[in-house]
Amino acid sequence: MRTIDLNCDMGESFGAWKMGQDIAVMPHVSSVNIACGFHAGDPDTMRQTVEAAARHGIPIGAHPSLPDLAGFGRRDMAVSPNEAYALVLYQIGALDAFVRTHRRALFHVKPHGALYNMAARDDTLADAIAAAVRDFDPRLVLVGLADSALTRAGTRAGLRVAHEAFCDRRYQTDGSLVPRRESDAVLSSIDEAVAQALRIAAQGEVVARDGQVITLSAQTLCIHGDKADAAEFARRLRGALEGAGIGVAALSENTWT
Template identity: 65%
Template sequence: METAAINRIDLNCDLGESFGAWRMGEDVALLELVSSANIACGFHAGDPEIMSHTVAQAIAHGVAIGAHVSLPDLQGFGRREMSVTPAEAHAMTLYQIGALHAFVRAAGAKLSHVKPHGALYNMAARDPSLANAIARAVRDFDPQLRLFGLAGSALIEAGNALGLPVASEAFADRRYRADGSLQSRREVGAVIEDAELATAQAIGIARDGKVHTVEGHNVPLQADTLCLHGDGAHAVLLARNLRKALETAGLRIAAPGTA
């Protein structure tokens, strides 16, 4: 498993999650602060125009571009679990990577990584067969693409098994359980709304390799990339504070695989 070098960390954010006339997040402001962008591919959010615009903005800001693939659930924002077979997961992952790749290639840039979204992310973290299907789709499209997944999860294991470059991901603004899984969003307090608390958690992960869990324990957690959620009410404030704190702690913000 790749682990973060002592002097660098990636800061990624889920972007391009508007749809039609409905707008979500402050993408341009966030692109000035992160090093990797996970762009929605139309299944949980985003549409062709939004995808094209977000790709262009990411290129303009020099941010690595990733496909944020999801279950087909616009109404539920991709956060509702569905029963899907490995074959279905493989096909829908390929479909979404291909859709975003079209915009990236047309803009003269290169796709950098793939990260599942929401329920698909959590399902793949614990289900080896689903994780393998997603990892195979990434490999089948381009074995040079980096697979983002929850640190210590089945998805990272699947990526390693297939020889993909991987990025173990941790979250600044989500609570953890003692087994390294994320606390369910259905539970009160699962999302850290306070920017100072989220920043402190991120520093603990990036610099010290540990996280404080909801059970009250400090457990090891090695990460190559930290995720921020662009749909949060204070997403820009958190990203600004977090980047400043990480740099103050001596960490350089850079996408995985870059010099």
Template identity: 50%
Template structure:
């Protein structure tokens, strides 16, 4: 849902993914360079204090705030797939969106979007019933929210079918399979660690609306929002370089407008 896809791109990053005394990523260093933040809601990471602090940090930098709900799996960081029913997924989403939204409201602002996390995100990309339950939860909470999902996935199509605004998400540091799905993290080549290769992939996805799969096939893709992972050793340098690269390509980093046309 990018109203001017040739000129603007949303840069999003998963944030607030610490808990207790455990600190993950570099939220303060990355926040100035992104346009939207997906903030953990306490189930796969985060806690009330971290949620409050991360919301404040995002708003200080005029970054759009989104909820980042995941499976209830702190030990596995939400990356282990759990078998839940659509009705359980619906309430799981509502609970976490509501929690994060409370902190945003307390700061006098509004929630901008929702992006499922980890295994929940990947499972919803392929499971229509799960995708529909997630989309329904977002819609019932606030139909003006934007739902971020994997470009070309059934999470996008299910959300659009019920009238939600969507943002097709692409990844700079993940490889793709021939069916347009992300390569699972436990497979060789899943993560792209070469910075120039990541930048080349960004250029192809944003300007040419295509990506090359791990097997060398060219896949059509829609890029409304680009995910930058903030937990890598070179994350801050990369997001800074990514912003400069996009500017060089004539692309402005900008959060997706929530106004409907």
């Protein structure tokens, strides 16, 4: 059976502000990316989310961001390669402290929001992020936009990379995501997002914004945990994948052999 990983961004509550349906989503996904405090999350939220993922036996990844709590990490910022390296390394280390207390090992790193999209198109920034991941632990997997500057940088750094696609984001013809500032950037219908995810997983292609069909080979699909219907979407997506004969399984050594 063909398999694909379903990853979800989690741990994005902060103080009294609650976001997401993390506990309800976890049974339906195969890996989680936990916010590290720069765009969302706080120490206790990080601890609780790691604890829940450990109970479910789900591989845990760090979800580092630009330092932008007010903008949820979705605003571009001018950062130097040295700054990017340091902020990514700092956040990986913070999450790893909680992971170690549960006798688990961090499995992957997936940048968040603007940092992710900037690195998808900027080789220098991508190389800085990849270097931070490699220097922390060369066994970590770097997750990035499929066939982007970030995944290529991970390969140059000697890392295993996971090419990611998005269920609920609209694509441009060059394989990049339509910017969130544009009104049609996000697919609001669960049915439409499930259909896009199935096409990516089963056929390795997606319909771009202008109607063109583009090739999109991915090993992992992203579910946005901050959406109000995240749990329902995760449940329906997993059911649809399995109904189509596509298993949901975490990335593992077998992915690269």
